[in-house]
Amino acid sequence: KNQVEQSPQSLIILEGKNCTLQCNYTVSPFSNLRWYKQDTGRGPVSLTIMTFSENTKSNGRYTATLDADTKQSSLHITASQLSDSASYICVVSAPDNTDKLIFGTGTRLQVFP
């Protein structure tokens, strides 16, 4: 069964600190792996998209990495800000399933001053 698992489930950090969120998936093959940020009461917003041949991709203070051999991805947030408080969702697109998106359960990040 195609699955996407994220850890930790929740995380609390102080403003200015860095953090790394993890994503393990069993989807194979896959078209791309995405990280989304979902603020409370809002829809998810794309942060990064990586194909299987990409190892890293950055978007400002967000850097995603991908190891297609171990089927792991991480999202690193540098110099966290209060506005980073949100849920971060790892999503894998599966080509053998008409590119259906498979969502992880997310990591709830809270940044405190």
Place this chain on the structure above:
Amino acid sequence: SAVISQKPSRDICQRGTSLTIQCQVDSQVTMMFWYRQQPGQSLTLIATANQGSEATYESGFVIDKFPISRPNLTFSTLTVSNMSPEDSSIYLCSVEEAYMNTEAFFGQGTRLTVV
């Protein structure tokens, strides 16, 4: 990119009633997707809405419960019928097209509470 307007943003409904959620996109798209996000859970695909054809429903979701309309390439509605408290959830519409660099864009969601 795509801008999606979804409404209502939230509603509180009596059990047994129905609610229709609207989704308007600022560009023409082939497929629109409807998701449900239950508290603390990930997004679950309800159905894919293609213009000019019947929506395709995922396992566990049926047309009688979640009828969908797709009258044109920029608009879709999802109705949650005969609601029960178990239908309390966030409902989101989404679009994704190849010309959007395979990004999926989401509406802001409709937070539904059934009492």
